[in-house]
Amino acid sequence: MNSMNKIIDYLKETYEIKSVKSPMDMQFHFETEKKLVHSILGDLKSKGFKQLSLITAVDWIEENEFQLTYILFNWDNGIHAILNTRLDRDNPKFTTILPIFPGAEYYERDVHEFFGIEFKGNEKSFKPLFLEMWDELPPLRKDFDPQAFSDKTFPKMEYTTQFLTDVGGVNNEGS
């Protein structure tokens, strides 16, 4: 707990970070400007947060923003650091973190495929990963309609038998 407060104080002194919270023991998250992401990630890596556990995104469609989330883990004291940043939803572009964490290659490819966020400097992130030959909206955006897409693409099973829906006296009144 003590070492976590130390790293939070250090981050608050050095960078402009906001809404620092600790939802669980040994875990804290904070939000920052997108300009500062690379320097904070590099700094945290040199302070022992050597493992990049995940990069993911959240689509805040009402605020017209994407939230990018980086989860780091420190194997020396078991602390998770979660860094959030916001991107403009109309022009979702960001710079890669490959020089800091080479393992980010597949995470960025995954985020590009499912949210359409482009990472400059990571050429491989533009290749398809799971969805081969996909030409619709990226499927995890909130304005993508999975039911309509599924109806259009995949034929459904048709049932000829009529099943009773009101068995068990649900519609019986006064009896």
Next chain:
Amino acid sequence: MVLNDKDMRSAWEKVENYFQGSSIWMKWYCTGCGAIELPPTLTSRFDMERLGMGPMATPRQADILLITGYLSFKTLRRVIYSYEQMQEPKYIVAFGSCTVNGGIYYDSYSVMNRLDFYLPVDLYIAGCMPRPEAILNGFKELKSMIKAGKAEGYKKYKENYEWYRKNQIHSLKEVYVKDEFHE
């Protein structure tokens, strides 16, 4: 396809079908959660080998393609490839409710809803998940179907190849497997 009850097979085919039905080798295409029901079916508690069934390593040497669960764009392309590599006679057993009507993935953006649109299914084992007893019961049914000469999915696939191909193209756009790790 035999539509009436009269047995149209020659004597040689009857003998052939009897032996095919007595010893079947399976290729498990374990994409979904159904794979977890197969180790207990295979090992000491339920022991499917006493009934003359066993796992096989490659599709070219297997008689049955057992598809356990959901298939996405990527896996459906690969399962069509595997099926076309298999030698005749070949049978497909579809396992779990995902292969029947999509199951809980009925509105997913990448999971197909109905397997018999793309490949000829000889037998469905419904359930989410089917227990090992249901699997053994399903295979007993399949064995009696093979011995009676009624499991003819591969002949249907050859006869209606255009129709199956049209459906595959409709959903997948192109049945072509790109493997970037061997480029």
